[in-house]
Amino acid sequence: MTERPPHGTARPGGRTARTREAVLAAALEELGVHGYAALTVDRIAQRSGVHAATIRRRWRSVQGVIIDLLAQHSGSLPTPDTGDLRQDLHELARAIADYHASPRSRNFIEATIVAAAHNPQVSDIVRDAFTARTEQVTCIVTRAVARGELSPDVDAREVIAALSAPFYYRLLVLRGTADDRLVHTSAEAAYHAARGGVFVPPPSGP
Amino acid sequence: MTERPPHGTARPGGRTARTREAVLAAALEELGVHGYAALTVDRIAQRSGVHAATIRRRWRSVQGVIIDLLAQHSGSLPTPDTGDLRQDLHELARAIADYHASPRSRNFIEATIVAAAHNPQVSDIVRDAFTARTEQVTCIVTRAVARGELSPDVDAREVIAALSAPFYYRLLVLRGTADDRLVHTSAEAAYHAARGGVFVPPPSGP
Structure with missing residues (x-):
């Protein structure tokens, strides 16, 4: 876990890609259900099953997740x-x-x-x-x-x-x-x- | 200070009106200089010279001030x-x-x-x-x-x-x-x- 590849460099379909997909899908779900005001890293973690610490390490914040969603969309x-x-x-x-x-x-x-x-x-x-x-x-x-x-x-x-x-x-x-x-x-x-x-x-x- | 008139019922030019003007002007100034992200009741208080407690009592929050600004605009x-x-x-x-x-x-x-x-x-x-x-x-x-x-x-x-x-x-x-x-x-x-x-x-x- 100390050698963390930057976004998009891990092989497609690998764990990094699956984590990203789960986190972005969970963020989008949360936005649909509760809206932006209620969006937190902890809620994304809960819905995606990805540890909050992992999300914070990779995306830093809710804003980081939004930026990545924008790239995806x-x-x-x-x-x-x-x-x-x-x-x-x-x-x-x-x-x-x-x-x-x-x-x-x-x-x-x-x-x-x-x-x-x-x-x-x-x-x-x-x-x-x-x-x-x-x-x-x-x-x-x-x-x-x-x-x-x-x-x-x-x-x-x-x-x-x-x-x-x-x-x-x-x-x-x-x-x-x-x-x-x-x-x-x-x-x-x-x-x-x-x-x-x-x-x-x-x-x-x- | 316990008999607080609702917005707009105090006589024009009175203390209530002057307080409102100062608070709304300060909020608009702060928005111009630092933007919404940095807008807090404390900053509005500092710039307007109106106590933060007074602002919180009358407008409750930054959002309340924004709503009142909207009414003014x-x-x-x-x-x-x-x-x-x-x-x-x-x-x-x-x-x-x-x-x-x-x-x-x-x-x-x-x-x-x-x-x-x-x-x-x-x-x-x-x-x-x-x-x-x-x-x-x-x-x-x-x-x-x-x-x-x-x-x-x-x-x-x-x-x-x-x-x-x-x-x-x-x-x-x-x-x-x-x-x-x-x-x-x-x-x-x-x-x-x-x-x-x-x-x-x-x-x-x-």
């Missing part, structure tokens, strides 16, 4: 490819709504925002994780450009951010859950704005 | 009335950006979201406060309807939420600050979507 967003921008945006909005539909996911998102508010390092990690997720799905926009649906000058990240923002506003600020209506309006609003040229940056001087 | 959003929907939306976006420009406001918003995550009662209060603020500025939309710029069936709250969401997404999720570009895109996107009929609910059955 990023990349889980599907990227629609229907051959039609409008349809792609609707499917992406649906995927976000489906993800937000589970209390576990909602509590996890809220936990990351809370952890970010408490810690500048976590804040950077949250920003990087969401920026990377946005980047992943920008190919929806680049494909639409290739098909001639949008101007080549369009800022793809702005389109994706415009579609995503209403879901986080609903969740974090209006304290509600996403519904079919929000899927419709967020996808349609992003589509109309994109087609209307809103996300084409102004020409910059030489 | 709601209603501070101006409502543009330029006679033109597009211009009104741009001015509203500018007002939100200006508010988010100060670290004090950003930390305050973040503090309310964190407090809401920790406490269902605070969550309800945050939801009500933001819903009320949204309601306040919906007259931008109803005036546009009266001028014939939008369909009478438009959901005014959806328009305002669409305009506001990108600012909270930028702040809370992307961990960045609002800039001129965000003012432009959020106002234009809301305008294009509203004009495109996105926020008109589908006709419901009899």
Whole structure:
């Protein structure tokens, strides 16, 4: 136990990987049942069957576990490819709504925002994780450009951010859950704005 | 000191009002300088010159102070009335950006979201406060309807939420600050979507 490998270097499926899976799954369960406010290393230990001392040694704190959960979750967003921008945006909005539909996911998102508010390092990690997720799905926009649906000058990240923002506003600020209506309006609003040229940056001087 | 009037019942400008002002101002200052993570009743006491025991008796906790700050802040959003929907939306976006420009406001918003995550009662209060603020500025939309710029069936709250969401997404999720570009895109996107009929609910059955 004195030679502790850093995250991800142990062989997959080995004890280190199994421990990580158990701890992250337990943390997510706890978030779903009791929320972030009640999340402690001891509760994660109890639910996962992994010793609290082991969790503290490897993740240091609840925040460390949240950061690792974020790493595990990023990349889980599907990227629609229907051959039609409008349809792609609707499917992406649906995927976000489906993800937000589970209390576990909602509590996890809220936990990351809370952890970010408490810690500048976590804040950077949250920003990087969401920026990377946005980047992943920008190919929806680049494909639409290739098909001639949008101007080549369009800022793809702005389109994706415009579609995503209403879901986080609903969740974090209006304290509600996403519904079919929000899927419709967020996808349609992003589509109309994109087609209307809103996300084409102004020409910059030489 | 045993006959403690509830909030807002003491005469304006009296000792109760002065104490409240000092405590809320100190809390906001602390949020601006050290952020929510470092906010304690003792720090508020130190900065305001009001005894910690007095703060605990009246507001019970840091969360109680945040709730009172929220009550003080709601209603501070101006409502543009330029006679033109597009211009009104741009001015509203500018007002939100200006508010988010100060670290004090950003930390305050973040503090309310964190407090809401920790406490269902605070969550309800945050939801009500933001819903009320949204309601306040919906007259931008109803005036546009009266001028014939939008369909009478438009959901005014959806328009305002669409305009506001990108600012909270930028702040809370992307961990960045609002800039001129965000003012432009959020106002234009809301305008294009509203004009495109996105926020008109589908006709419901009899």
